[in-house]
Amino acid sequence: MAAKTRSRTGVGKGGLDHVPIIVVGAGPTGLTLANLLGVYGAKTLVVERNAGTVSEPRAVSIDDESLRTMQAAGLIDIVLPTVVAGYGSEYRTPSGQPFLKVHPTGQPYGYPRRNAFRQPTLEAQLRKGLERFAHVELRFRTTFVDFEQDEDGVVVTLETAAGEKVQVACDYLVGADGSWSAVRTKLGLTLEGETFAEKWLIVDLERSPCASRETQVFCDVRRPCIALPGPELTRRYEFKLLPGETSEQVLDDAVVAKLLKDHGADAGSVIKRKTVYTFHARLAPRWWQGRAFLAGDACHLTPPFAGQGMNSGLRDAHNLAWKLAWVLARRAPPSLLETYEQERRDHVWAMIQLALRMGRIMGPKTYWHGLATQTAFRALSLWPAARDYFAEMKYKPKPRFDAGFILADGQSERKTVVGRLLPQPKARDGKGGEDLLDAWLGDGFALIGVEVEPQVLARIAASPAIARLAPRIVRLGGAVDASGASNVTALALSSGDATALVGQAGRVLLVRPDRYVAGAFLPEETAAFAARLNELLGTVPTVQAAPGASALVRVF
Template sequence: MNPDHRIPVAIVGAGPIGLTLANLLSTYGVPVVLLEKNSTTVQQPRAISIDDESLRTLQVAGLADEMLKLCALDYGSVYLDTRRRPFAKVSPSTAEFGYPRRTAFSQPQLEALLREGLGRFGTVDARFGHEVTHLQQNESGAVLQVRAVDGAQYTLHAQYVAACDGGRSPLRHMLDIGMSGHTYEKKWLIIDLEGTRDNFRETRVYCDPRRPGINLPGPGQTRRFEFMLLDGETDEQVTDEAFVRRLLRDHGPDENAHIVRKQVYTFHALMAQQWRKGRAFLLGDAAHLTPPFAGQGLNSGLRDAANLAWKLAGVVQGRLHAKALDSYQQERPEHAWQLIEMAITLGRIMMPDTMSKAHLIQSGFRALRLVPPLNDYITQMRYKPKPCFSKGFFVADGAAPRDTLVGRMLTQPLVETQDRQTRKLDEVLADGFALLAFADDPQKAFDGLPAMQFEERLGINRVCITSRFYNPFEAPQGVVAVRDKTGAFEERYPGARDYWLLVRPDRYVMARIPRKAANATVDALQRLLSPPEAPCAEPAPGAALEVATCKETP
């Protein structure tokens, strides 16, 4: 294997996760080869729900604005009892990360957008109709045997390999990585429609043991139904058009709508026992399979891509030590499993197996309405696990788990630039590391900050956010100054004048540097961010934040 002829990253699988990873790596300037055994991207609906964190990832990749044009933004869910009366509602109104918490989309349109987005770069070699048949690794790289659609075979050498090849993941099998969890006993029928006559824009969840189901609106007069198969029903029986039309007639005005797809699925709650083996990484469905009840399958995969992309870029470009890649396995599985558990819990609410259980659950939710904090916990989706890490590539701030800022995703408020333009915060953070100061005088925003040997190597962008009561002018050279336009940043970080925040490219806080005692944190960062040519020092005690849980409680 000649290192001079290796590509930095080979991505196997051009679904939404592989395509997003390719776009992110290209944004960071990393050449990739993208291999997909199919001749094109998917043409039929699959995933249909995208959340605020995922839209933020597309923002980093420069595609969020185009994506929003294809979406039905900001919708909620209504849970219906056995008589189809509402007993619970989920309608989040916050946009902490810059986007609505729930948005409907079409996967074929997303994949087409992501594939088109690759054309912005000269660093992507996208090869559709190319299947990986064998993978071999050693300490210096990986060798992939590839078969093209015309039968031609060739060898590809890569420094790193990203397996984004789906739930059946041939690469996961080649790596001999098992999965643990469980498969649902009951199958579900998925029906996708075009030309719906139902203009209700919330998801209806039918929590009825006689036939649990979901009715989801989509963009452009599309709609999806999902129904659980009952005992004795066969795949052939439930996909018969007459059977499907009867189900549609019983659940709204779409009996005669155009059926795009009708297919039976088995749902899984599974996770790979390793997410990394040697120089190969598992992402998306190759790493975890999530029940659809929370709409988090694709979103968890996009989190994988956001987490891994900047680390791969830093390593292959010589800015980060290779040990930074170990944190992918440290950081992602815990949060992904929390979301799987959330989906399992929602499934129990949707699929009570007896009428008595259904009435008990539904009466309990009605009672929650009488307690505003508990009702708010449901309606605002505060039960969704926060995007945060209990251990990984960051330096602890010593705060209690519920209070810590480190390992959590940074909020994204609206800010005002010096030329009075309104922007989302990430637009001024750019696509790399950022060092944030909250100060009324940008000239003094970084006074007292110790020298950081890694700052130039990592290309850290310095940003001063002023209070909403101060105009952001007269910033010194090398500092971007913006105004906290609505006060959302100060509200989220009320003590922000007392520290600086080092933010990673994936928008997670890497360190909180106290203004009055900065040296200890900066020293810990310099050990963690030791240059690639130097031995990677052991992190300082407490450098990995020990957090038992990041779930909110009522």
């Protein structure tokens, strides 16, 4: 008979220790998910088979959306100083001449769009962040073995470092345990898609100063290569293996030294890691089954050329975390969790396709393919609109979805803000305070009225369907004076026009905890919007929680 665990959880079904959420895997996705669940107040257990977080460089690029997720997790002030913010890329011909420059200057979501980081540093920061929460526990040297689930919950079998098998009951299980996910395997799922024949040599350097902070992309059919500077004099080189080359050949010290020298590495650089990998473009056919969910590399693998593999996992974490917390708090029905894959799947696939396109630019099939591509980009650079399109990364798939936990407003796809990630400008109040918009919106839902009177906003927020979500109420634009409605925060943008956020003054936005817009309406449409919202929310089950196993420790 399996032994019971001893932990800071409650006692659940069958006398087993109980915790509402178990996360398997303490990589970037699992740790981010756990930090967000900590912010939302959800009791969580994270288990990781390794002895600690990673010590080797892996992912090297973190984007603006992921930094916004770090902000939501309450860690941005710790993370941001350790990244190289706002770097660009230069694509070069075989002769070394630049033919395309990507250097975005806009910060629509509050942060630079491309940033270099060190995964060991980020994971250590995320691990440290969990110490803020008495209701989140992290166990290393603990291996996920198996699980069983029914309509009432999940029983997870774990193995401790001492080889002891233990069981823990939970309401929901999340497998964030990487490409070889044991949780996915137990669900009977595989990753479907392509594994490519090309192999790449990865060389991570330390003490490697470089003249430019920009990524250098050598688009040469003779040896495609990319060089990415990172924080603290780190640098990564990626070299494509040529036909007939083996991993053993390119990992030879002399071969690596020559490749680095030929591509401008500083002679005093120290090699931290060298390895050969094969890239994949794969998706799991389903990301959830019953009460078990997959996130990050457990359900999708992205080629590295767009730097979006880890970032896609962090988007998964932000999307799933608030939904788990709200369902456990009985503010939303379990059907809300079905929208996780519905909202995330298409965007992940779009990122995979972007990476494949960028890979074809980096590694042309023939010299003539490369010449044609490079000539086309040079021609396009003469057209300001096209030059701006590439320089500002407008080709990157927008964070948006057309179905899920949203209420369409009838506007065209081009004009609607519903299902879109809300921009994050700086805003100020009437007392001299200034911060990025999310800092004013709190951790939960927000009701934002653009130039809508505070008293009107307060009445809208009191509508039963909207009140179920307990939103923070914000008036944006106009005078920063909320007199007559003490529960309304009045803000003005530090620069620009508030109506640019929604395209029309007098509109009200219902914004989700992950900062996507769930709905937009005019004050006179409140009754109709509330009825649709009530239908979307549905009836929340009144099932009692297991004794001693409350899901949330605070209310929004």
